[in-house]
Amino acid sequence: MLGFHVHSPVAHFARETPDHPAFSFAGEEMTYAELDAASNRLANALVERGIRGQDRVGIFLRKGLDLGVAIYGVLKAGGAFVPLDPFLPTERLELILDDCGIRHVVSSDTMAAALGALRPGRELTVFGVSGGEGAPFEAVPWDAVRAQPQAPPDVRILDLDLAYIMYTSGSTGVPKGMMHCHRGSLAYARWGAQHVGLGAGDRVASHAPLHFDLSIFDFFSTSQVGGTVVLVPEPVTKFPASWTQTIEDERISVVFTVPFTLIEMLERGAMAERDLSSLRWVLFGGEPFPPKHLRALMGALPDVRFTNVYGPAEAPSCTCYDVPALRDGDEEPIPIGTVSENSSDLVLDDDDAECGIGEEGELLIRSTTLTLGYWNRPDLNERVFHTREGLGPFPEVYFRTGDLVVRHADGLLRFLGRKDRMVKTRGHRVELDEVEAALASHVGVTEAAAFVVPDGQGSRAILAAVTLTEREAPDAADVLRHARTKLPAYAVPREIEVRGELPRTTSGKIDRRRLAEDRTTTSET
Numbered sequence: 001m002l003g004f005h006v007h008s009p010v011a012h013f014a015r016e017t018p019d020h021p022a023f024s025f026a027g028e029e030m031t032y033a034e035l036d037a038a039s040n041r042l043a044n045a046l047v048e049r050g051i052r053g054q055d056r057v058g059i060f061l062r063k064g065l066d067l068g069v070a071i072y073g074v075l076k077a078g079g080a081f082v083p084l085d086p087f088l089p090t091e092r093l094e095l096i097l098d099d100c101g102i103r104h105v106v107s108s109d110t111m112a113a114a115l116g117a118l119r120p121g122r123e124l125t126v127f128g129v130s131g132g133e134g135a136p137f138e139a140v141p142w143d144a145v146r147a148q149p150q151a152p153p154d155v156r157i158l159d160l161d162l163a164y165i166m167y168t169s170g171s172t173g174v175p176k177g178m179m180h181c182h183r184g185s186l187a188y189a190r191w192g193a194q195h196v197g198l199g200a201g202d203r204v205a206s207h208a209p210l211h212f213d214l215s216i217f218d219f220f221s222t223s224q225v226g227g228t229v230v231l232v233p234e235p236v237t238k239f240p241a242s243w244t245q246t247i248e249d250e251r252i253s254v255v256f257t258v259p260f261t262l263i264e265m266l267e268r269g270a271m272a273e274r275d276l277s278s279l280r281w282v283l284f285g286g287e288p289f290p291p292k293h294l295r296a297l298m299g300a301l302p303d304v305r306f307t308n309v310y311g312p313a314e315a316p317s318c319t320c321y322d323v324p325a326l327r328d329g330d331e332e333p334i335p336i337g338t339v340s341e342n343s344s345d346l347v348l349d350d351d352d353a354e355c356g357i358g359e360e361g362e363l364l365i366r367s368t369t370l371t372l373g374y375w376n377r378p379d380l381n382e383r384v385f386h387t388r389e390g391l392g393p394f395p396e397v398y399f400r401t402g403d404l405v406v407r408h409a410d411g412l413l414r415f416l417g418r419k420d421r422m423v424k425t426r427g428h429r430v431e432l433d434e435v436e437a438a439l440a441s442h443v444g445v446t447e448a449a450a451f452v453v454p455d456g457q458g459s460r461a462i463l464a465a466v467t468l469t470e471r472e473a474p475d476a477a478d479v480l481r482h483a484r485t486k487l488p489a490y491a492v493p494r495e496i497e498v499r500g501e502l503p504r505t506t507s508g509k510i511d512r513r514r515l516a517e518d519r520t521t522t523s524e525t
Contacts, residue, residue: 004159006185006220007075010036011152013226020200022223023068024250025231030065032226035072037150042073042106042127044148045140047155049125051104053078054162058097058105059210060084060115063231066128066142067210070106071219075182078155079104080162082177083211089485090117096167096175098122099376105137159183165375166213166313169422169431169491177375178314185220187368188316191340192221195307195320196254196281202227203278204254205247207237207261212427213313214285217256237261240269244276251278256309258427259289263458266297276301285309285317286427288415289334290458295326310336310415312401313429314371314384318343319413335412336405343367346398347407352386355407362419363405364398371399423452426459428490432512435493438486439466444474449502450493451516464493465502465515 002009013020014036021029030038051057057079059070074081082100084093096102097120105126107115112129116136124137131139159182167175198204198221206218206229222229230250236242244265246252262284265271282297282304289308298306311318321337339345347361348354355361364386373381383400390396404416421432432450439448446467455461466479474482476496483492503511503518 002224004186005075005157005182006163006189007039007072009223009226010039010072013223017200017226020226021228023065023229023231024203025063025065026233028065029228030068035068038069038146039072039076040150040152041148042069042145043076043153043155045127045145046073046077046079046104047153048148049104049127049140051077051079053155053157055079055104056082056100056102056162056165058082058084058100058102058107060086060093060105060107060111061128061210062086062108062110063206063209063233064108065231066106066108067231068219068229070128071210074106075157075163076152076155078153078157078161080164080179082165082167083209085209085211085488086111086114088488090114091486092175092488094118094120096177097124099175100165100167100177108142157182159186162372164216166211168313168429169434176377176380179372179375180369181372184369184371185216187342188216189220189224191317191342191369192217193224195340196221196283198222198225198227198254200226202253203230203251204228205230205232205250205252205257207232207243207255207257208427209234213316214256214258214427216316217283240264240267244269244271244274247276247279248274253278254281254283255279256283256285258286259284259293260287260426260457260459262289262297263293266293266300271300277303279304281305281307283307283309283320285311287424287459291326291331291334293458294323294334295328295330298323298326308334308336310413311365311369312399312403315343315365315367315399315401316369318365318367318369319345321412333414335408336415337412339365340367343369344396345413346386347405347413348386357407357409360404360406360416363401363403363413365401366396366398370397423460423462425452425455425462426490428488430462430491432462435462435464435483435487435491438483438491439464439479439493439496441486442474442479442482444468445479447502447510449510449512449515451512451519453516453520455494461494462491463495463497463516463519465497465499467499467502 013032018033022032022035023030057074126137127140163182163185165177204222208214306323308321344366346364386398402419435450436448448466450464452460503514
């Protein structure tokens with residue numbers, strides 16, 4: 001029996017297969033027995049320093065074996081882990097720390113400079129760092145953590161307790177945190193393990209960073225069966241040829257990543273020079289996969305199964321589609337499939353009436369994997385949840401995805417686009433309103449408009465246009481530098497154009513569609 005918590009499999013496989021690797025990273029491995037003992041020690045250290053049930057604990061680490069220890073240590077202590085992207089600007093990190101009320105962080109000495117720059121609104125205790133004179137936090141080094149008892153702490157954890165909170169872009173410029181409990185995380189993990197038929201012999205690539213919801217499959221679905229998570233170093237993820245070499249060297253069998261990574265792998269990954277025979281299943285999600293690229297990749301990997309996994313981070317993997325062989329010349333978008341186990345859907349029009357076959361509407365999802373809501377955002381929760389009477393005594397609660405879909409006669413859902421201004425670029429969700437808020441916060445910018453255009457690689461590039469005040473006249477490069485201090489790297493516009501004025505619609509609003517069309521036309525000529 002694996003238990004009712006998403007961390008329970010670690011202790012189970014520490015008993016059943018103690019010497020089997022739980023994690024692999026850069027030639028080093030950590031067994032299930034080692035992971036269980038190390039995470040128990042961290043859990044005891046957290047409890048000793050005052051962590052209480054469902055307290056939020058930041059994880060501020062780059063890829064490495066300590067990442068697994070941090071995740072499971074926080075969960076075993078009864079806390080909820082909050083991934084903190086190591087590459088975020090300091091100001092954004094401080095916003096998350098303050099919004100989520102984080103008092104404890106797990107990190108390492110390699111992050112000391114970034115930690116030292118933080119000035120959150122509360123005192124921090126940071127585990128895994130040596131500290132030093134003048135450090136703006138209390139430091140608990142790894143040596144002190146390793147001195148803790150090896151037995152798990154005596155804490156009571158319910159399956160409805162928080163397991164993690166994942167932050168994403170917010171339209172007001174403030175990140176929003178999605179709350180997920182053990183029950184929902186466990187449902188997601190078990191779905192993934194079952195659908196792919198994971199076993200102890202599988203080596204699953206963790207290509208996505210921890211703050212990207214794809215990583216939840218990597219960690220938790222793999223541990224459900226006692227398999228091995230292969231942590232892909234960040235530099236490797238940037239170079240397609242290094243990525244395919246890692247698949248060969250690590251004998252990776254399952255990959256879940258974004259289409260952009262797979263397109264890069266196809267075009268610049270030196271696949272013909274690699275032995276990729278270990279690979280048996282590729283799952284992809286985050287954005288549409290252009291059929292011409294997917295068809296070519298399936299041709300290059302004829303023995304590999306491919307699955308299109310759809311689901312916002314609020315309701316991960318709520319639909320999926322196992323892609324059959326694609327016909328030459330067929331450029332129809334890949335369906336997002338049908339709802340997964342323990343999920344149901346609605347497609348509603350603008351008046352919240354159900355759409356029929358072939359009618360476009362917004363997709364709403366009811367699922368065991370559904371978020372508990374947004375942290376500290378009752379206003380947003382009220383807008384995104386749709387309640388209707390069920391057949392039983394309790395109402396049914398659906399999440400409004402904001403995605404427009406159509407259900408065809410074959411029962412499959414097709415994704416049409418976003419209802420609002422959230423876009424996806426290379427697998428990352430970005431709200432263009434947030435980009436504009438960051439640009440407009442520059443003292444010399446009067447107005448800002450962000451838009452997307454095709455980048456020629458199967459994804460979309462964010463561009464922007466700004467107007468400037470007469471008093472302050474920065475150039476585009478200065479505005480771009482400012483944006484990098486406010487936004488994660490994937491949300492920073494690729495280019496910023498300075499204009500005398502912005503085009504307008506007949507109602508006086510900025511005509512962003514025209515900006516995009518003008519830029520697309522210019523690039524084509």
